[in-house]
Amino acid sequence: MTTSTDPQAYLAAVVGRLTGPNAPFELVEEDVRGAQMPVMRHRNHAVHELLTASRAYGDRDYLVTETRRMSFTEHADAVAALAQALADEHGVGVGDRVGILAANTIEWVVAFWATQSLGAIAVGLNGWWVPREIEHGVGLTTPRVLIADAKRAAVLAQTDVDVPVLTMEEDVPRLIEAHRGAELPTADVSEDDPAVILFTSGTSGKPKGALHSQRNLLAVVDYHRYNDALLDAFAGREYDPARPSDLRYLLTSPLFHIASLHNLVVPRLATGSAVVLFEGAFDVDRVLALVEREKVTNWGAVPTMAARLIEHGNVRKYDTSSLTAFALASAPSSVAFKQRLRDEVPFAKDSLVDSYGLTECSTGIAVASPMDVQMFPGTLGRPIFGVAMEIRDPFGEPVADGDEGEVCVRSPYVMLGYWDNPEATASSIRDGWLHTGDFGRVDDGRLRLTGRRSDLILRGGENIYPTEIEQCLDEHTDVVECVVVGEAHEDLGQEVAAIVVVRAGATVSEEELRAFAAERLSYFKVPTRWRLTTEPLPRNATGKVSRGQITF
Template sequence: MTTSTDPQAYLAAVVSRLTGPDAPFELVEEDVRGARMPVMRDRKHAVHELLTASLAYGDRDYLVTEDRRMSFREHAEAVASLAEALADEYGVGVGDRVGIVAANTIEWVIAFWATQSLGAIAVGLNAWWVPREVEYGIALTTPKVLITDAKRAALLADADIDVPALSMETDVPRLITEHAGATVHTADVAEDDPSVILFTSGTSGKPKGALHSQRNLLAVVDYHRYSDALLDAFAGREYDPNRPSDLRYLLTSPLFHIASLHNLVVPRLATGSAVILYQDKFDVDRVLSLIEREKVTNWGAVPTMAARLIEHGNVRKYDTASLTAFSLASAPSSIAFKQRLQEEVPFAKDSLVDSYGLTECSTGIAVATPIDVQQFPGTLGRPIFGVALEIRDPLGEQVPDGEEGEVCVRSPYVMLGYWDNPEATAAAIRPGGWLHTGDFGRVEDGRLRLTGRRSDLILRGGENIYPTEIEQCLDEHPDVVECAVVGEAHEDLGQEVAAIVVVRAGATVAEEELRAFAAERLSYFKVPTRWRLTTEPLPRNATGKVSRGQIAL
């Protein structure tokens, strides 16, 4: 095959070769829960099929921590034993829920795969929740059994929870030993049967349980396999679905989040890649040491972690040459922040990727490649493989490119709905299978640019103001570490614009300087009229998003 010197033409040729008739990732149009959409012709139909297939990877690393190492074979054996125990001793079967509330650990992963092999639904409860919130999550999902670590078990000791609880430190290892030699279960489940419940961020109101199907998780796996095949093509290698990947992925976000579970732990079982699981509070030196020791090749971090890298100031003392793919996910970041990151962190210079996704979508919606980040700053790239994206007006009509509206998507990745919440499901997923994200943006030459979140909208004297625009402006000031813009009640205007600004330690910048800085760059009605300057970090939830409800002037 002749290689074109035009990158776009070559990409188009590669995509055609991978997705055309009889190709490994051939797309066909099928009915998915009442909506026609492209899906892969050759695909698995139950998540536990991945577990069975992973036995072929034998003694290769699957899960690695600072002090433990587990192969694919060892993992499958442990999963089979725990699944048998859950079925025989706790009656867990198809459709039952199994709650998991713990910090990142190998046992978390084993518990997840055990539920999948039984056709049960894994409920990833937020390990940062207080007992009252865990009580809410358990009451909503009614699990048959709860698997927890010692720290959470102690916190929940006096909670009103009437569910059998297994500890990861003692009960899970004991059950695995007692049921050693069990074979992997293969429950009879359909493609659109439920698989996982993960909770939305809950930045306002009670968190909702996003219910993901077997199809959702497997579609995410196929997306990652397709992405790996693209990389092979650009590296001059022929894609071989049976060849295990030598890529090594660092996992630093919580396992109860799609970035870690759906987009790392699950697909890497399918590709034979190692998952390097970081534990405990984020520490730059420990993370960089792990990257150096394990020759990590890929890392997806939240912006707060990336900010710590910038503040560290001595990243170069570690050997991070193996790290060739570095992405930002889970929370928005400004153009100025990404520029600082590329200037001060060596491995971010040419490899930085940005993305936009939702818990409701199982994976990313759009991804900005390193070229997008450099040449089209502020955009979040094009929709990923299999995603249809439209920008719609308040009446649900698609608007032309360049015009602002609500981001709406349809794909095999979109959730079944919110657990036990038909009203919220109907509001989010509209006719034709379109998910209304609640985010606002516009499409520019095929690339998505977000302008704000409907729930964050500030209404000042009839003007719609999106905090994101103001926050990104203030982020450009050299003394600003991060900031949040919120609406405050105002007697005449309805709301006024308020800014909470985290400034660098030792900075002398004052409110007047920041107001003048914003006034040079924004319309007068967008310039904050109320300010609070602090050196304390903004409150964030488990996924790294700013918890606006906890911010006060």
């Protein structure tokens, strides 16, 4: 048998061997919550099944930090103990919410898996929220218990939240020790039962909780397993699902985002890979020293982190030869920026990947390979395995290739909906298709975005909707009206800018408004550019502010 020298033909043959009848990733058409779509025949049906299977990886590294190391066995033991404590002492069971509010740490991961073993819903609260935002998130999801680090526990003490709080520094280790030796609970859950709530900003001005199912997380796991199988095929190895992966993944983004939780911590428990978890504020030297020490092979970073690498100017003093996969995610970056990154950062030259995804989709929608980044600059690649994507006009009809429209997707990765928000869910998911609110076009199968969710600001990987900030500023007695927009920023992608119309005779200053906002909003939402005026904002015929006419 001869092997085709045509890369596309060879790829098609490999995909056929992996996804055809009786193959490890055989695809079949099934009904998923009322919509027919391809799913994998051989799949798990409960997230906690991954925990039970992970014991087979024994003493291999699962979680690694600068100062700690936890094997798969140690992790499974800790999860079983904490799960038993949550059930016995706090009554946590199937469908209950468990809030997690903390910076990246091993205990965050253990708390997440303990929740999954009980069939409860892990609520990843944004660790950068201020008290008012925390009150909203907790009030919306009504967790039975909150697990927080000491810093966030102190913030919780300043709120009206009336929920038991367990600290990661004292309570979690105490509970694990008290219940050491417990058997891992295995709750009875179905594929489309909820598993996780992660927050995404909403146009209503309040963060919305994207509700992900057991199926969503497990489909993401199978997507990553499939990618590993593709790598094996191209390396000339036979795929063996029982063989642990020797890849080592660097985690630098917050665990309350899908990039770190759904697409790193969860699938790597299933593949036996090490997760090298960076703790604390991003620091290039500490990160690269960790890459060198732990022989990191894969890293997904937000563009702001990549910009720090360029600014560092001395990346080459570290041995990063192990790093062969480097991806940009969570925020857009320019063609010029990606080229500069490839030119100035050695490990990005031949490995840079770009992607497009949403919290609502659990994982990426489209991925641009290193070849796409180099040969088709500005595109975000083709839809990933399992994603059906259409570009639709305002009437919901698909448009021709090359025409602009709204990006709509259907897949087993798409969320169940927004927690306790049926109106927003019905608006976003129609007939099984998620309407992203993003606009783009498809050229030769590759997606190119032309507009991001109308008014959305993307600052350093964080999604910011102006409405929330505008509503906050409107609370100030000297503010008549205001508009918040995103302004281009070389490092962060965009920065938050505010034009504020103040009442006649008011003496309020930019500094006062900044302090007012900082008390009510996360630091990354507080405007860094301001213009105070007494002139009314420009509006269109329907009375809406004409953001396109807003300039500094």
